[in-house]
Amino acid sequence: MGALTGFLLFLGLHFASATPLALTERQSNAPLVTWNGRQYQCKCYKTDACWPATSVWSALNTTVGGNLKKVVPVGATCYSSFEGRNTYNQQQCSTANSNWAKEDWQADQEVTNMWTFWTNNTCNPNINARNQVCTIGHLPEYVIMAKTKEHIKAGVDFARTNNIRLIIRNTGHDFMGRSTGFGALAINTHSFKSVNFVQNYAGPGTYKGTAVTVGAGIQVRELYRLANQQSPKVVVVGGECPTVGLAGGYIQGGGHGPMATYYGMAADNALNFEVVTAAGDIINANEVDNPDLFWGLKGGGPSTFGAIISVTVKTFPEVPTAGATLSINTQDQNKFWQGVTAFHNLANHYVENGMFVYYELSGMSLTVQPFVGPNMNKAKIDEVLKPLFDKLRSLNVPFQSSSRDFPTFFDLYTAMFQDEGAGFSGLVGGRMFTRQDIAQNGDRIVNNGYKTVVGGGGAGGFSVIIGHIVGPGTGLPTVDNAIHPAWRNASSFSITMVNVEGNAPLSQKAQAQDRLTNVIDKALRDASPNGAAYVNEGNLEEPNWQQAFWGSNYPRLLELRKKWDPAGVFYARTTPGTEDWETIESGSRLCKRI
């Protein structure tokens, strides 16, 4: 057991209360392992007798049209060798090094994860690393660069039959490391770029109207752009981040974003999923076909029920959209926090006006960019934001702001949202606040919560809030799906992020995780009795994660998991039905407690 897991176990936090998954299908070849006095049956790894022979991997390679690759970390070109082969190449190393912090480039790689913590910080492309050792770390062993749905199916079948850990890797964005895994077979879905807009979606299901079907590899900005090129122009609910995939982890976890207050969560707008199940069947899930699976895929968690090939979602009319910015930078702590409180306490007001707001809070700096006002012009957004500016002026809080309007949401999106970085190491947590929490506890959320996050050093060091004002239930009809019902009351969602080096000693990683869970996130939880947590941007050590991520929907999700993946072909930590699974030996081998 890792020091980290052990530490939290010691605190009595690790074992949440859900019913263990019945051992319905015992893998006959699963290695039995005793670790820290516990018995496990594990997936097969390279060092096990049950690891497939080279000829078996070759046969898989044939099935997937030669698209199976042995993973060589992209940073290996900076090191003299990897697994006994010379790998150093100055030019390729320099390319990898200079692109490492770019999300677009990372998304195009076979298996990198944007958060190096989760690869065990392995073989990063440092230009001075030539004499250091490059290891595979927590990257997969093999990856199928899937080109067809049959390739995805072949990967799922291979992992199930051979008891190999399976990872689906789309863009590598996962803050919680779920698109990488030690010793695994990965399926990369990045090449699935098909897009088909229709004016008259006619089912299956009751919805009639405009829609788009996208392949698993489509990323948010490319979809926004294509939507804006339709006639008439349309919009899709996607994330604020340009390079997150729509059909992968994003929509399966729920999916909030700039148009989510106005048009609902991404998962609220799903009409059909084409999916490879754990059994290897290629099926559709929608209102009519496999409706139970359809319900679960709409928010039940990434890689929980199957591998998505494509998803169909509603599209909506484009609207003129206004944007605004706000920044507060002052060394006067009192004024600064008064300003942050004034801004955040108006969350209900913003969402009641259909707005989404993205902001970053660190040190003594609040940067709000942008406020998004769908169906507003400059005059209107200025009017909606007037109570905020009046309040800041009355408090004598120094601030800067600007506003303008755009002909469409897409024009605002390209002008006002910024690309984010990648390639750093950190731990993520977070909390969603409801309208009730904001109304009753707004001051406390900021003064006890946010201040705790960015206020004080302590173990784990630097930490920030990445904030979203989003209210996907404000004035919209409720959709029956798996996302936490509290999202219908949501008003604000904050990511908490603690910096910790990927190569830090385990004790230091455990300390950072402890601070995140038991100081930072605890302060936010305590201030939001009606709130919830978000599986895509949450804390892997979230206490009672089943309840925190899904609330009253959890028991149904657990049943669905037992039905659709009884043997645990898929695995992503803190998703339904994974209570008995653990990555033992410091986050490496995936095993099930028996």
Ligand SMILES: Cc1cc2nc3c(=O)[nH]c(=O)nc-3n(C[C@H](O)[C@H](O)[C@H](O)COP(=O)(O)OP(=O)(O)OC[C@H]3O[C@@H](n4cnc5c(N)ncnc54)[C@H](O)[C@@H]3O)c2cc1C
């Ligand atoms: C900079 C940044 C900004 C973000 N902004 C937003 C935002 O605005 N709104 C929001 O809701 N979230 C946001 N997220 C979180 C994002 O939704 C999750 O990280 C999401 O899991 C990413 O999905 P992906 O498929 O792009 O990434 P990956 O890391 O490739 O995959 C994430 C998870 O989904 C699984 N998965 C991927 N593809 C498939 C597939 N085809 N079938 C089955 N499972 C699959 C993976 O196995 C993994 O568990 C952001 C994340 C980052 C890093």
Ligand SMILES: *[C@@H]1O[C@H](CO)[C@@H](O)[C@H](O)[C@H]1NC(C)=O
């Ligand atoms: C799979 O086949 C392709 C094409 O023959 C080859 O380039 C590749 O190295 C093979 N992969 C493995 C893991 O052997």
Ligand SMILES: *[C@@H]1O[C@H](CO)[C@@H](O)[C@H](O)[C@H]1NC(C)=O
């Ligand atoms: C992970 O990194 C630690 C050092 O930080 C190392 O001791 C351990 O062997 C690594 N594990 C793997 C699987 O690479």
Ligand SMILES: *[C@@H]1O[C@H](CO)[C@@H](O)[C@H](O)[C@H]1NC(C)=O
């Ligand atoms: C949403 O808010 C309403 C009104 O405050 C409350 O009755 C309901 O229980 C809340 N729903 C959830 C899931 O918290």
